[in-house]
Amino acid sequence: MIETTAELAAACKELATSDFITIDTEFLRETTFWPELCLIQMASLTTEVIIDPLAKGIDLAPFFELMANPNVLKVFHAARQDIEIIFHRGGLIPHPIFDTQVAAMVCGFGDSVSYDQLISRTKGVQIDKSSRFTDWSRRPLSEKQLDYALADVTHLRDAYIYLKAELEREGRSSWLSEEMDILESRETYDMHPDDAWQRLKMRLRKPQELATVKYVAAWREREARSRNVPRSRVLKDDAIYEIAQQQPKDTEALSRLRTIPKGWERSAAGTAVLEAVNAALALPKAEMPHVPRHTQAPEGAAAAVELLKVLLKLISEKHGVAPKVIANSEDLDKIAADGEKAEVAALSGWRRELFGAPALQLIKGEIALRFVGKKVDTVSL
Structure with missing residues (x-):
């Protein structure tokens, strides 16, 4: 050695x-x-x-x-x-x-x-x-x-x-x-602390909630790096979610949260979290982060996505390529909803040639899926 x-x-x-x-x-x-x-x-x-x-x-x-x-x-x-x-x-x-x-x-x-x-x-x-x-x-x-x-x-x-x-x-x-x-x-590999909130998966409905998550997650990221400890040792994800929803402005409000250990609100970390929350809530309305709109999928979209999944599996097996490399579930959702306008990797380069183009044909009704000898195959319409 x-x-x-x-x-x-x-x-x-x-x-x-x-x-x-x-x-x-x-x-x-x-x-x-x-x-x-x-x-x-x-x-x-x-x-x-x-x-x-x-x-x-x-x-x-x-x-x-x-x-x-x-x-x-x-x-x-x-x-x-x-x-x-x-x-x-x-x-x-x-x-x-x-x-x-x-x-x-x-x-x-x-x-x-x-x-x-x-x-x-x-x-x-x-x-x-x-x-x-x-x-x-x-x-x-x-x-x-x-x-x-x-x-x-x-x-x-x-x-x-x-x-x-x-x-x-x-x-x-x-x-x-x-x-x-x-x-x-x-x-x-070099995620900026201000982008640390992107690691968290949640549905937020208000700009104030998203702003709170961003500020508290950024504080946690800097704290974890400076102390060289896991993020969960500083503050658990569940606590960030609850802080974003309840938006405590003082130690009394912070102490009432279920995810906060008893007495933690009086610590230096508790003080820093309150400062982050109040800074987020003090942002002018124009500077509040934009909450992405989750458009409701049209009726029948779920079935359309299932058809695309079958097509993806069919093509991946035929060409010997793992489905995950070609497209993920989010890609299929976007293709089903937006068609050619979907901004996904599956509609460009070799992925388009292999799967994207047939997927668009399926959406347009130009090809169909059928059973042939107990197997699924495509047929031109």
């Missing part, structure tokens, strides 16, 4: 000569806002390394330089959390990247295929998962833990080679570009 900066620099220099490298990390984040990086694993076709980022005095600069090297493709599985860690620690996003989970969906492995499922289907190897939930921050790590960690990147090499060949054979390599662009976008 690499524990010095000199060893790390030598390993990264060797890895930088490869066309691609596979990468995985082990981390903990149960008690922190930012994930605690505990281990880094990398492999090329000729080199395999494990790095101890907790080693005393180690500087990860050579690793971050490798992540920024445009000549080396970085291969991850379910890349988002790994990239989030690299972005937080190194201030950069790896480029270029290849996510085998996304590639597997494009190649027909189903929605959000797990790493062990991918390796089982591409290599016929069953992975020992007994070390998955161990404490990676404890030292020394056992040989079993190290073998498990290294296997995450050595098997990934073969999975990448398999998926790359499948994508090229099917002419689908370009289909990944849109998803990779999202994974390489700084906005994916």
